[in-house]
Amino acid sequence: MSSTATLKTEFIKGIWKENPVMASLLGLCPTLAVTNAANNGLAMGLATTFVLLSSSLMISALRNFIPHQVRIAGYIVIIATFVTVADRFLAAYFPVISASLGPYIPLIVVNCLILGRQEAFSSRNGIGRSLLDSLGMGIGFIIVLVVLGIIREILGSGSIFGIAILGDWFTPWMVMILPPGAFLTLGILIALANWYNDPSRSKEGRAVS
Amino acid sequence: MTEENLPQAQPEQPETPKKPVKPKKDPRAKLYKPETPLILASSPHFHTRDTVPRIMWNVVAALVPATVLALVYFQWAAVGIILTSVSSALIAEMLVNRVKGESFTIPDGSALITGLLLAMTLPPSFSLGGTALGSVFAIVVGKHFFGGLGYNIFNPALLGRAFLQASFPVPMTTWTWPLTARYADVDGITAATPLGLFKFEGVTSELSGLLTGNISGSLGETSAIAILIGGIYLLIRKYADWRISLSFLLSTFLVSGAFWLISPESYSSPVFQLFSGGLMLGAFFMATDMVTSPVTARGAWIFGAGAGFILVIIRLFGGLPEGVMYSILLMNAFTPLINRYTRPKFFGEIRA
Numbered sequence: 212m213s214s215t216a217t218l219k220t221e222f223i224k225g226i227w228k229e230n231p232v233m234a235s236l237l238g239l240c241p242t243l244a245v246t247n248a249a250n251n252g253l254a255m256g257l258a259t260t261f262v263l264l265s266s267s268l269m270i271s272a273l274r275n276f277i278p279h280q281v282r283i284a285g286y287i288v289i290i291a292t293f294v295t296v297a298d299r300f301l302a303a304y305f306p307v308i309s310a311s312l313g314p315y316i317p318l319i320v321v322n323c324l325i326l327g328r329q330e331a332f333s334s335r336n337g338i339g340r341s342l343l344d345s346l347g348m349g350i351g352f353i354i355v356l357v358v359l360g361i362i363r364e365i366l367g368s369g370s371i372f373g374i375a376i377l378g379d380w381f382t383p384w385m386v387m388i389l390p391p392g393a394f395l396t397l398g399i400l401i402a403l404a405n406w407y408n409d410p411s412r413s414k415e416g417r418a419v420s
Numbered sequence: 421m422t423e424e425n426l427p428q429a430q431p432e433q434p435e436t437p438k439k440p441v442k443p444k445k446d447p448r449a450k451l452y453k454p455e456t457p458l459i460l461a462s463s464p465h466f467h468t469r470d471t472v473p474r475i476m477w478n479v480v481a482a483l484v485p486a487t488v489l490a491l492v493y494f495q496w497a498a499v500g501i502i503l504t505s506v507s508s509a510l511i512a513e514m515l516v517n518r519v520k521g522e523s524f525t526i527p528d529g530s531a532l533i534t535g536l537l538l539a540m541t542l543p544p545s546f547s548l549g550g551t552a553l554g555s556v557f558a559i560v561v562g563k564h565f566f567g568g569l570g571y572n573i574f575n576p577a578l579l580g581r582a583f584l585q586a587s588f589p590v591p592m593t594t595w596t597w598p599l600t601a602r603y604a605d606v607d608g609i610t611a612a613t614p615l616g617l618f619k620f621e622g623v624t625s626e627l628s629g630l631l632t633g634n635i636s637g638s639l640g641e642t643s644a645i646a647i648l649i650g651g652i653y654l655l656i657r658k659y660a661d662w663r664i665s666l667s668f669l670l671s672t673f674l675v676s677g678a679f680w681l682i683s684p685e686s687y688s689s690p691v692f693q694l695f696s697g698g699l700m701l702g703a704f705f706m707a708t709d710m711v712t713s714p715v716t717a718r719g720a721w722i723f724g725a726g727a728g729f730i731l732v733i734i735r736l737f738g739g740l741p742e743g744v745m746y747s748i749l750l751m752n753a754f755t756p757l758i759n760r761y762t763r764p765k766f767f768g769e770i771r772a
Contacts, residue, residue: 382550386586395561402565 221340225347231324232355232397233404238324242356243393245315249372252360253353254308258297258316260349263325264342265293271333271341286329287320294319324352355400362396363387472569475659475710476529482650482659483536483705489646490639494544497596498639501551502539508552509535512559520564530569534558537577540640540701541745542584543595550588554580574752575709578745585745593740595636613637614696615741630695641698651704660708663720668703669694671728679736687736699731702744712752719755719762727751 231237241259246252269289270277277285298316301309309316319325328348333341364370367387369377386392490498513531517524525531535555542551558580566572585592595613613636630644640647654660677690693699707713707727714723727747734743 382547382588382591384553384587385589386583389586391586399561399565 218340218343222343222347225344225349225351226354227351229348230351230355231327231348232352233401235324235327236401237327238322238352239397240318241315241322242359243390243397245312246356246359246363246393246396247367247388248311248364249357249360250308251311252356254301254305255312255315256349256353256356258301259319259322259324259352260346261297262290262293262319263328263345263349263352265296266290266325266329267333267341267345268338270329271336271338274334277334282334283326283330286326286334290325290329291320324348359393359396359400363392367392472528472530476533478657478659479533479654479705480529480536482654483533483540483640485646485649486540486640486643486701487536489643490540493643494639497544498539500548501542501544501546501639502536504548504551505539505542505555506532506535508555509538509559512556516560516564522568525569528569530563531559534563534576534580537640537705538580540705541577541581541638541698543592543638545594545596546584546591550584550591553587554584557583570711572711573755574749575706575712578706578749578752581745582749595638613741614692615735630692638698641701644695644700647700647704651700654704654708660704661713661720663717664708664713664724665703667721667724668707668728668731669699669724671725672699672731673728675729675732676736679732693732693735697735697742698744702727702748706744707748707751712755714755714758714762716759716762716764719758722758722762723751723755726754 225231227233229235232239232242238259241255245255266286266289270286273285273289294317297319298309301312301316328345332344336344361371364372365377366384367389369375369381369383384392387396487502490502509531510526513526514524517526535558538555538558539551542554558576561583562574562576562579563569563572593616595616614630651660651665655662655665673690673694676687676693679687680689703724707724714720727750730747730750731743734740734746
């Protein structure tokens with residue numbers, strides 16, 4: 212099955228067509244929890260991508276050695292190792308971001324996106340394809356988190372990446388940096404994406420349906 | 421009703437896919453145009469003069485007394501908020517119609533009502549930009565994201581107000597006395613609403629002020645009498661379900677009365693609870709929204725009773741002095757469930 216798709220599609224699919232958040236609704240916990248500012252979204256996206264890439268590398272390399280019955284436990288051990296690396300790295304070099312992300316960095320271990328890709332892809336494909344797949348998924352994840360973070364930060368704090376861009380005339384919409392703002396923004400983004408993808412909207416689609 | 425129920429009415433695809441389908445050559449195409457779907461309904465076939473625009477314009481008419489009083493008491497502040505809210509609701513409706521490629525729905529009056537109702541729930545000193553935002557949110561997210569009029573789960577105007585309440589908690593709870601609001605940007609006298617006064621300072625307001633509306637509060641919810649006039653008109657014309665209004669008021673009265681009987685010192689009297697805040701506006705104009713309230717008679721009683729109970733709990737024990745908005749929105753969420761459990765029996769049906 213893996214040989215049918217080209218390397219390019221393995222990489223591209225994670226960005227839009229099979230985007231982990233927009234299409235599969237995976238990894239919603241960090242997506243909703245940490246995107247109250249673009250900085251936090253970017254940091255979470257990068258950390259998750261790092262864990263995704265490294266664990267994909269390990270798991271696709273070890274896929275023939277891990278006994279099938281205990282594979283999930285094996286994956287979790289590998290993922291947890293890299294999460295610890297990312298957690299300690301952020302705490303040492305970016306203490307501010309590490310503090311603002313709080314428990315959500317350790318919680319990357321249970322991000323369905325990572326385990327899902329290992330189970331669905333890395334455990335069945337070679338190292339090269341697995342890395343491409345993880346990179347695409349990671350970039351798709353980063354894009355969604357940063358876009359969410361930017362929208363919520365502009366409307367909720369009047370700034371982008373911590374730089375104030377809207378003047379004093381702007382009253383921040385407090386709801387946007389609160390949890391309801393995350394649900395609202397993500398829901399609206401997914402609705403718009405589905406509307407854009409809706410085949411019945413195009414003339415060819417109408418003729419079919 | 422839906423197209424899949426009448427497969428015979430669909431122009432059938434020819435077996436050979438090579439030829440493009442031409443509806444003109446199909447003899448049935450004269451009877452059935454895909455653009456105007458055939459409307460079928462099961463019996464009984466009542467004829468009624470009620471149409472969506474007719475109902476909506478009647479609701480607008482019923483809101484006139486409250487609107488006039490708002491203009492009298494809050495003057496230019498009320499003019500600004502009402503005009504901003506209504507015009508942005510209409511513009512948002514028009515833009516959504518255009519994006520969705522559907523016919524313009526402004527003449528059905530529903531967007532006008534959403535804008536007007538939202539304005540009625542706002543404090544007179546609220547900013548015009550915020551008003552426009554709430555109005556656009558109510559139309560775009562509250563109504564059209566759910567599929568347009570008739571498909572929305574929540575009352576759009578209340579959803580817009582909830583968004584504003586969550587976004588701008590301080591301006592949304594800053595009220596000014598009537599007649600001083602026009603100087604709001606200079607030295608408007610801010611004052612707590614009667615509910616806020618009682619909750620935070622233990623002061624009870626005069627009943628006469630609550631009835632005539634010469635009290636601090638949101639635009640349309642200060643005068644109980646003006647709302648009652650419009651509300652009773654709606655009930656008489658049967659555009660609002662009297663069961664919902666009555667059970668909402670009754671349940672508020674009974675639940676708050678029970679607390680008052682237990683401890684008259686710490687809880688306000690049920691009469692005060694009945695006439696203060698947005699309860700009248702909510703009970704007659706918002707809870708009775710045909711789209712978001714139950715369709716069965718028993719369901720209407722449950723809906724109103726539940727809203728009244730939640731309202732009293734929020735007013736007496738919540739962090740906010742007023743809870744009409746949340747009580748109605750919460751019951752809106754229960755409406756599909758209530759409809760399901762109060763579904764009337766089919767003729768001859770035996771329930772297991």
